[in-house]
C-alpha cells in the first residue's frame with residue numbers, strides 16, 4: 481500500500497491514537513513537496529488557475545484558501561491539532577489570548593446581554609470586560625469562583641455567557657466545571673473556560689461539559705517565551721460567529737506564530753509533567769518551612785479543593801503561591817534574595833518566575849478589592865519552569881534565609 485499525500489491529506493493514520501501522537505501529528509496536511517516538518521506558509525494570499533476557480537473559492541463553492549486573514553495552511557494545522565487535543569469539533573487561532581476572549585464575546589453577545597465572570601481572572605480580562613465590553617452595552621457581574629450558590633444567584637434573564645479560569649491565578653482556586661456547566665445550561669447560558677494554566681494535558685473542559693475553551697497559547701502551549709497567540713475551541717455551530725468576527729475584524733494568528741506553537745505542542749505533555757513534578761516537590765517543601773505561613777497548590781492535601789482537583793485535573797500545574805511570615809517587606813526581601821529565578825510577572829516558560837502579585841499583577845486593584853480576592857501583601861507567586869528542582873530549591877532557600 482502506498483501513502484498518498486498529493487491531495488493535501490496527511491499520510492499518517494490517526495484513527496484512535498493517543499494524546500501524545502495527536503500532539504505531534506494531528507492537522508498536518510503534507511504538500512506535494514513531501515516535507516516531514518510542518519510547513520510554514522508565509523503568504524498573505526493565494527492564486528487560482530482561472531477566473532472561474534477564483535470565483536468559486538470566493539463564493540465558498542470549493543474549499544481552499546482565499547486570504548490569510550481567513551485561512552492559512554500553517555494556522556489551520558495548529559487549529560486542527562488543538563481541536564484534536566481539546567476534543568473539540570473546531571478550533572480557531574487568534575493573535576493573543578486576549579483576542580480569543582474578545583472574539584468569544586464579540587461573536588456570541590450583543591448589547592444588552594449579561595455575562596458572569598469569575599472574580600479572580602487575568603488582569604487584562606477584567607479590563608476588557610469592565611472598560612470596553614461595558615462601553616458597548618454588555619452587562620458584567622463578577623462571582624466568587626468556588627461558590628456554586630453565588631453563581632446560581634447571579635443569573636439574570638439575559639445572562640448569555642459564564643467565563644471562568646480554573647484553577648485561578650494566583651490562589652489556585654477551582655470550580656467544579658461539570659456542575660457549573662449544568663447550572664449554565666439550565667439557564668440557556670454557555671460556559672467558557674480559560675484553560676491556560678492546565679492546558680489540555682491536565683484538564684479537558686469540553687469533556688467536563690463546558691461549551692467553549694480558550695487559551696493564551698503565549699503561556700504553556702509555546703512554553704518557551706517566544707510568541708503571543710491564542711485559540712478558541714468548541715462545537716462547530718458555536719464557532720461560526722466567533723470565526724466570522726475574527727475573519728472580519730482580523731485579530732487572527734500569524735502563520736509564523738502558528739508554526740512556533742506547533743513545535744510547542746509536540747513537547748507539551750512532557751513539559752507539563754516536568755512542571756507539575758517540580759511544582760509538587762517545591763510546594764511540599766515550602767509547606768514545611770517555618771517562615772512560610774501558607775502554600776496555595778491544589779496538589780497539596782491541605783488545599784481545600786484537593787479532591788476536586790484530583791477528579792477534574794490529571795495534574796496540578798506549574799503555579800505555586802505562598803505567604804511568608806511578615807508583610808510586603810518580607811515578601812520583597814524573599815524575592816530580592818533569589819539569584820536564579822526571574823523576577824517577572826510572566827508564566828508558562830522554561831524559566832521559573834517569581835512575582836509579588838499585590839504590587840504587580842494585582843497592583844491596580846483597590847486595597848478592598850485585593851483583600852476580597854485574598855491577595856495578601858505577604859503573598860508570592862512562583863511559576864515553576866524546567867530547571868533542575870535542586871537548584872530551584874536552593875534559590876528559594878536563599879529567599880527563606882533572608883527573612
Ligand SMILES: *Cc1c(COP(=O)(O)O)cnc(C)c1O
Nearest residue numbers: 576577578602674676696698709
Ligand atoms: C496571559 C493570560 C491571558 C492573556 O493572554 P495573552 O496571550 O497575553 O493575550 C489570558 N488568560 C490567562 C489565564 C493568562 O494567563
